[in-house]
Amino acid sequence: MLQEWLNDQPNTTAKGLFIRLNTEMPNRFKPGQYRTLQRRVKDWRTSIARRLVLGCNYQDQPQAVTCGIRIDRVTVEPIIP
Secondary structure (H helix, E strand, C coil), X not given: CHHHHHHHCCCCCHHHHHHHHHHHCCCCCCCCHHHHHHHHHHXXXXXXXXXXXXXXXXXXXXXXXXXXXXXXXXXXXXXXX
8 A cells, every 4th residue: 555655656755654644544553653664665765766777677685686788799797786
């Protein structure tokens, strides 16, 4: 649900998502969970950016990602941490 909201409104903030979440499900989430949501939103945005920049199938893995890039008939395999 949160990722759908973020996809629908990519410029929204974690605070905006938290407010919307508390509006739709009152008394379910505590203020201390806001920081956790901030970290998740940062992770989701990083994942989306990597997929866009790398142009490959980045699978949300914490380890390095290889993505073949062809330059002057030579395939370069960069490792992106």
